[in-house]
Amino acid sequence: MLEGQVELEGMVALVTGSGRGIGRAEALRLAAYGAKVVVNDLGVATDGSETGETPADEVVAEILAAGGEAVAERSDISSIEGGEAVVQRGLDTWGRIDVVVNNAGFGRPRMAFNLSPEEWDDVIRVHLRGAFAVSAPACRWWRSEAKAGRRAGGRVVNTATGLLLYGGAGQSNYVAAKAGVLAFTEALATEMAPYGVTANCIMPSAATRLADIGWRMGRNAALLDTDFDPTDPVHVAEMICYLASPSAGWLSGQCSQVRGGIIEHVQTFVVDHVAMRADAGWSAKDLVTELPRMFGAGARRSDPPPKEWQDQYRAKGGASTSPGTGSPGT
Numbered sequence: 001m002l003e004g005q006v007e008l009e010g011m012v013a014l015v016t017g018s019g020r021g022i023g024r025a026e027a028l029r030l031a032a033y034g035a036k037v038v039v040n041d042l043g044v045a046t047d048g049s050e051t052g053e054t055p056a057d058e059v060v061a062e063i064l065a066a067g068g069e070a071v072a073e074r075s076d077i078s079s080i081e082g083g084e085a086v087v088q089r090g091l092d093t094w095g096r097i098d099v100v101v102n103n104a105g106f107g108r109p110r111m112a113f114n115l116s117p118e119e120w121d122d123v124i125r126v127h128l129r130g131a132f133a134v135s136a137p138a139c140r141w142w143r144s145e146a147k148a149g150r151r152a153g154g155r156v157v158n159t160a161t162g163l164l165l166y167g168g169a170g171q172s173n174y175v176a177a178k179a180g181v182l183a184f185t186e187a188l189a190t191e192m193a194p195y196g197v198t199a200n201c202i203m204p205s206a207a208t209r210l211a212d213i214g215w216r217m218g219r220n221a222a223l224l225d226t227d228f229d230p231t232d233p234v235h236v237a238e239m240i241c242y243l244a245s246p247s248a249g250w251l252s253g254q255c256s257q258v259r260g261g262i263i264e265h266v267q268t269f270v271v272d273h274v275a276m277r278a279d280a281g282w283s284a285k286d287l288v289t290e291l292p293r294m295f296g297a298g299a300r301r302s303d304p305p306p307k308e309w310q311d312q313y314r315a316k317g318g319a320s321t322s323p324g325t326g327s328p329g330t
């Protein structure tokens with residue numbers, strides 16, 4: 001058991017897509033803090049195509065070698081049956097579940113005008129339907145436990161993207177799915193509050209095969225002349241461990257962006273300015289002057305992506321690579 005208030009001993013955590021990247025770090029750290037972990041991974045490529053690889057087995061071997069407890073699970077979480085199978089694996093193996101981390105995913109970046117219906121559906125399915133497919137059976141179990149008076153509680157941590165803050169050009173399917181994940185998280189937090197279950201969302205940033213962000217944050221680290229690697233997925237994983245812990249019972253329906261040593265609270269779905277008349281509506285003519293005044297700098301989404309992102313996009317061959325690659329989030 002590690003130091004601090006994060007006590008996960010005896011808890012069971014399910015982490016989807018934890019054979020690689022951020023999910024792998026999350027599974028390893030949850031196990032290090034004492035949780036038993038269902039390591040789910042389908043072993044697909046970054047575009048979701050099959051590879052025949054079994055990365056979940058490797059992560060389980062790492063956890064067992066370090067003295068922890070884990071089982072591998074290879075279901076496709078974008079299907080309802082797959083999500084139920086992940087939850088059932090935790091119940092069959094250890095008789096309970098305490099934490100669900102919805103992390104699995106892949107991208108099919110292309111401008112919306114070039115995007116095929118399959119590319120749209122597959123990305124929406126893995127991120128948005130996947131978060132529902134695993135969370136729903138877990139919530140059913142937590143609710144039945146609470147109603148039977150046995151225990152109250154549970155933790156859902158969903159994964160969004162910082163690209164939502166920057167427009168997401170070339171990633172419309174991906175950001176649409178992730179925006180749905182954010183909205184789903186807020187609804188789940190409200191629905192599950194009576195049962196002591198929290199639901200939160202993170203916007204991670206880490207150097208993985210899916211996101212080549214090393215060039216940017218790594219360069220910053222070099223400038224600071226430090227060994228600290230802000231691109232290491234472990235920083236995201238530590239946040240997950242906190243959110244999974246009993247200490248985080250006060251926090252629900254919230255979104256945080258985690259980038260190395262920077263944790264930002266992201267406010268979602270808030271009204272920031274109001275144009276109000278008590279006794280009349282606004283005509284379209286009135287809005288010609290009122291809306292620019294009200295929106296001000298908030299109209300930034302129509303700006304083109306920063307020039308360095310565009311240069312990188314072109315250097316990597318245009319449409320075959322994400323213009324978001326190298327951006328603050330993927």
Ligand SMILES: NC(=O)c1ccc[n+]([C@@H]2O[C@H](COP(=O)([O-])OP(=O)(O)OC[C@H]3O[C@@H](n4cnc5c(N)ncnc54)[C@H](O)[C@@H]3O)[C@@H](O)[C@H]2O)c1
Nearest residue numbers: 017020021022042043044077104105205206208210211330
């Ligand atoms: N890396 C970043 O900086 C970054 C930024 C923003 C958001 N994210 C999000 O973080 C999550 C993890 O990304 P990553 O960078 O670690 O990617 P990754 O490709 O390294 O890992 C994703 C894992 O998910 C698995 N997976 C994919 N589809 C699956 C399915 N249907 N069922 C089960 N497993 C499946 C893959 O096999 C893979 O091992 C994703 O949701 C991604 O959108 C990452």
